[in-house]
Each structure stands twice: as structure tokens, then as C-alpha cells.
Amino acid sequence: MSSNRNNDQACAEYFKSQKIYQRCFRELWKKWRSYGKPAGRITLKHASDEERRAVGGITGKVFYEEDIHFTFAEFEQGLQKTRFAPVDIKKVLEEYFGEELVTKQDQKKEARKQKENFLKDIRDAFREKSEAESVASEWIEQMLSMKKYGYQILIREFEKDPDQAGVLAEYVGNSLEKLCGISNTEECPLAVFAAEISGNPHYFDRETTAGMLLVRGICCIRRREVPENAYQWRELMETEGIIPDNVSSLLHVYGLRLKKGAAWHPAYEAFCEAGEPCVITMENMKGITEVQPLGKKVFIVENEMVFSYLIDNLPDKNCTLLCTSGQLRFVAQKLLSLVLEAELDVYYSGDIDPDGMGIADRLWQKFGDKIHLWRMSPEDYEKSISGEHIEEKGLTKLLHIHHPLLKKTAEYVKQKQLSGYQENILKELLADMAKADERS
Known part of the structure; x- marks a missing residue:
């Protein structure tokens, strides 16, 4: 055994001393890592005369072309005819490069094993901490068995920094345990909840890694689908008693009465009487059970400037106008749901470009034909057209429009x-809007 090892070592030392074989041995190393045996075809591009002669001397072939081709097996068989024979080509390569030769398959197996052990350790830690059945350990178990519910997110973080990934999983798991202990009647601001768990009030914000992982953990223990947009995300969080920021989600409103409890809210009554617009946030929507417009129609526009122009120029102010400022935020969708509950006609108008039409289309898909598209027909497009060119990326968005008119x-x-x-x-x-005022 030691004799063979000496052969392998002597063979490796010889080839290390012959720099002309460097490229050849790098390729042999790659092939062994891929196949785990002397297999595969090797190509040395733009080989020098010395390389062609050197490799030809081992393989027994004569090379004339600039790019030379030979198989690993041919090279290995040639080595067995040299003065170093018998040699173990794997050991020769390990001696040559000074490190253990591990195949890619073995590396992948080891990586999978490390990931599984990482998740199992976290699962067991949660089980040890909880006397009852731990929802956090259930979440980890589901990730292990189904490769879902944030598996890819957590493993990506594990590959970057195993220690930080462990902290991340611990914080999210602790959050899930805390949520299951919160009464449905209790509410906690998201920033407060995040600070209590991690010390960072923004830790579980929607776009953070921890925020995305928490959502998937909730979906696991509640058997729900992962939210597809901000509205669904807010709905999910509020179902758990976690209240996101209630101030930045806002809507500009003109001519709308809001009822809180059994009485019409005096602040919005005052705005209606004064004929002035106001801003409504999610905080303002707490306890609102009913809405009543001025007139029989509710108009919605996308743009703040358009909103201001229409209010300033209406001859009769007996109307209701909302402004979404682009994408419909949660407050707009919640208020709109109350408007539709009152069986009112709702007319929505947005820019006739890929983004504006996408907003209108999604609004229609959510609320159906209760939403009437306003001034978004082909004829209206001809009147509203500008000189601003739409790029190809924008045009592809139009392929996903579903509303027949749009x-x-x-x-x-x-x-x-x-x-x-x-x-x-x-x-x-x-x-x-003026015609609608006259008829109402």
C-alpha cells in the first residue's frame, strides 16, 4: 500500500515540476469532479507545440491541430505505462493539487445534509423550549418536508451566513409563537411587534427578508396562500392582530359622509358642508361602518391634479370624487368596499398607459362589473394621447389586460x-360629472 502511495506522490511531483502539464491537469481535475472516475473528453484550445508533444507522449497520440482532444481514460491508461505505474489517478490528482478531490455530486450531498441539519437543529430547539406542540417547530418541519413556506428564503440566508440565518429563523419562530398567543380582539402595531421580537421596529416590514419569511410562516400555520399584493398582505397581518402603518395608506376624498357607530362622523360632515376635500387614512377608517355620497354616483380618478381641477371647476358641488394617487392602497380598497355595499354606481378613470390600464383592470377583476370604466375607451385614448413613447417592456404589460373594453x-x-x-x-x-350632478 505504501509503495503505491509513493508511486502516486512521485508521479504527482514529477508532473508538478513540468509546467507544460498544468492546463492538462486542471482539466483532469474538473472531469473527475464531474464524473467521479477517469471519464469525459478533454480539449486543450490553442495548445502549444510543447503541450501537444507532452500530452501525446502520455496518450500515445500525435496531435497536429492547434486544439487537441483526448479522453481522460486515454491519459490514465498512458500513466499506467510509465515508470510510475501502478498509480491511482485520484491520489495523483490530490497530491498534485494538495487537496482532497470531492465530486460535485458529493459536494451537493454534503450541502443538502448541512441544510437539513441546520433546519433540524432549529426545529429541535423550538421543541425543547415549548411544553405544548410548538407552531414554530411545525413551521420548520413543513419547510423540511415540503420545501415550502419560506424554505428558499431561509436557505439562501443560510448560504450567506449560517449564524445570522439561525437568528432570523429564531425571531420568526418566536413571532409565530407570540401570534398564536394573541387574542383575535387584540391589536398590535407592526413596528411595536417587530421591536418586541428583534429590537428593530422595521424588522418585519413587508419587503424585508424577515417580513417575507414571517408571512410564509403565518401562511404555513394558518394553511393560507401567500399574499400576492400589498392589499392581501395587509389583510393577512390584520387577521393576526398585527396592524401595519395606518397613516401612509391614504386617500383624497371629496363629498363623502362616513358613519362611525350609529352617528355620522362630525369631521366629514363638516368637510361636506364646507365643500372641501379631505384626506382619509386607515387610522381614520377604524370603526367606520357605512358611507354615503353626495349625489348618486361616485367618481374615482388616479391623479391628484385631475382631482383638484374637477373640484375647482364643477359648477354644482353636489358630487363625490375620490383620488387614489396611482395604485389602490388598502384604505382605498376598504372604502370602496363600503361604497359598493351601498349599491352605488362607481366610475373609475385612469391614465391610458400600461400602468394606468393595469390598475383599472385589477380593480375590475376585484370588484367586477360594479366598477364602470370612465373615459378609457379607444375613442377616449385618441383624445388623451400624448407624445410620450411607451417602451417594449411597457407594451408587454398590455398582454395581461382582461377587461373587454380595455x-x-x-x-x-x-x-x-x-x-x-x-x-x-x-x-x-x-x-x-356636471351631467351627473344635474340628474341627481
């Missing part, structure tokens, strides 16, 4: 490749 408009937009804006049809929007 699909027709999308075809025109794809042809023109120009954005249409509400600011270009202000007079038409104003006339529509």
Missing part, C-alpha cells in the same frame, strides 16, 4: 405606442 383600447395603444393621460381629457371628465 382590451380593445390596449390594441390601439400597442399600435400607437404612445401614452394617454387624464390631463388631456379634463373637459370631458368635467362634463360627465
Whole structure:
């Protein structure tokens, strides 16, 4: 045995002393890592005369081309005919490079084992801490068995820094345990909840790694689907008694009465009587059970400037107008649900570009035909068209439009490749609201 080892060592030392074999041995190393045996075809591009002669001397082949080709097996068989024979090619390679030769398959197996052990250690730690059945350990168990509920997120963090990944899993697991101990009637601001768990009030914000992992943990223990948007995320958190920021989610409103408990809220009564717009946040929506517009129709626009123009120029202020400021935030969707409960006609108008049409389409998909699209037809597009070009990335968004009318408009937009804006049809929007005022 020692004799063979000496052969392997002597063989490796010889080839290390011959620099001309460096590229060849690097390729042999790669092939063994891939196959775990002397297999595979090796190519040395732009080989020098010395390389061709050196490799040819081992393989018994004569190379004339600049790029030379030979198999690992041919090289290994050639070594067995040298003065170093018999040799173990794996041992020769390990002696040559000074490190253990491990195949990619073995590395992957070891990596999988490390990941499993990491998750098992966390699961067992949660089990030891809890006398009753631990929801945190159940979450880890589901990640282990199903590779879901945040598995990819946590493993990605483990590959970066195992210690920090362990802390992350501990904080999220502790959060799940705490949530299961909170009464449904209790409410806790998200920032306060995060600070109590981690010391960082922003730790569980929606876009953070911890925030995304917490959501998946909740979905695991509650058997729910992962939220697809901010509205669903807020809904999920509020179901758990965790209240996200209630101030930044806001909506501009004109001419809408809000009832709190059994009485109409005096603040919004005052705004209606004064004919002034106001801002409503999620904090303001607490306890609101009913809404009542001025007039029989509710109009919604996307743009703040359009909102201001329409209010300032309406001859009769007996109307209701909302402004979403782009994407519908949670407060807008909650308020809109109350408007629709009152069986009111709702008219929505947005920019006729990929993003504006996408917002309108998603609004229709959520609330159905109770939402009437306002000034977003192909004819309206022709009037609202601007000189701003839509890039290819924007045009692809139009492929996902579902509303029948918007699909027709999308075809025109794809042809023109120009954005249409509400600011270009202000007079038409104003006339529509004025007519509605007259009829109400």
C-alpha cells in the first residue's frame, strides 16, 4: 500500500515540476469532479507545440491541430505505462493539487445534509423550549418536508451566513409563537411587534427578508396562500392582530359622509358642508361602518391634479370624487368596499398607459362589473394621447389586460405606442360629472 502511495506522490511531483502539464491537469481535475472516475473528453484550445508533444507522449497520440482532444481514460491508461505505474489517478490528482478531490455530486450531498441539519437543529430547539406542540417547530418541519413556506428564503440566508440565518429563523419562530398567543380582539402595531421580537421596529416590514419569511410562516400555520399584493398582505397581518402603518395608506376624498357607530362622523360632515376635500387614512377608517355620497354616483380618478381641477371647476358641488394617487392602497380598497355595499354606481378613470390600464383592470377583476370604466375607451385614448413613447417592456404589460373594453383600447395603444393621460381629457371628465350632478 505504501509503495503505491509513493508511486502516486512521485508521479504527482514529477508532473508538478513540468509546467507544460498544468492546463492538462486542471482539466483532469474538473472531469473527475464531474464524473467521479477517469471519464469525459478533454480539449486543450490553442495548445502549444510543447503541450501537444507532452500530452501525446502520455496518450500515445500525435496531435497536429492547434486544439487537441483526448479522453481522460486515454491519459490514465498512458500513466499506467510509465515508470510510475501502478498509480491511482485520484491520489495523483490530490497530491498534485494538495487537496482532497470531492465530486460535485458529493459536494451537493454534503450541502443538502448541512441544510437539513441546520433546519433540524432549529426545529429541535423550538421543541425543547415549548411544553405544548410548538407552531414554530411545525413551521420548520413543513419547510423540511415540503420545501415550502419560506424554505428558499431561509436557505439562501443560510448560504450567506449560517449564524445570522439561525437568528432570523429564531425571531420568526418566536413571532409565530407570540401570534398564536394573541387574542383575535387584540391589536398590535407592526413596528411595536417587530421591536418586541428583534429590537428593530422595521424588522418585519413587508419587503424585508424577515417580513417575507414571517408571512410564509403565518401562511404555513394558518394553511393560507401567500399574499400576492400589498392589499392581501395587509389583510393577512390584520387577521393576526398585527396592524401595519395606518397613516401612509391614504386617500383624497371629496363629498363623502362616513358613519362611525350609529352617528355620522362630525369631521366629514363638516368637510361636506364646507365643500372641501379631505384626506382619509386607515387610522381614520377604524370603526367606520357605512358611507354615503353626495349625489348618486361616485367618481374615482388616479391623479391628484385631475382631482383638484374637477373640484375647482364643477359648477354644482353636489358630487363625490375620490383620488387614489396611482395604485389602490388598502384604505382605498376598504372604502370602496363600503361604497359598493351601498349599491352605488362607481366610475373609475385612469391614465391610458400600461400602468394606468393595469390598475383599472385589477380593480375590475376585484370588484367586477360594479366598477364602470370612465373615459378609457379607444375613442377616449385618441383624445388623451400624448407624445410620450411607451417602451417594449411597457407594451408587454398590455398582454395581461382582461377587461373587454380595455382590451380593445390596449390594441390601439400597442399600435400607437404612445401614452394617454387624464390631463388631456379634463373637459370631458368635467362634463360627465356636471351631467351627473344635474340628474341627481
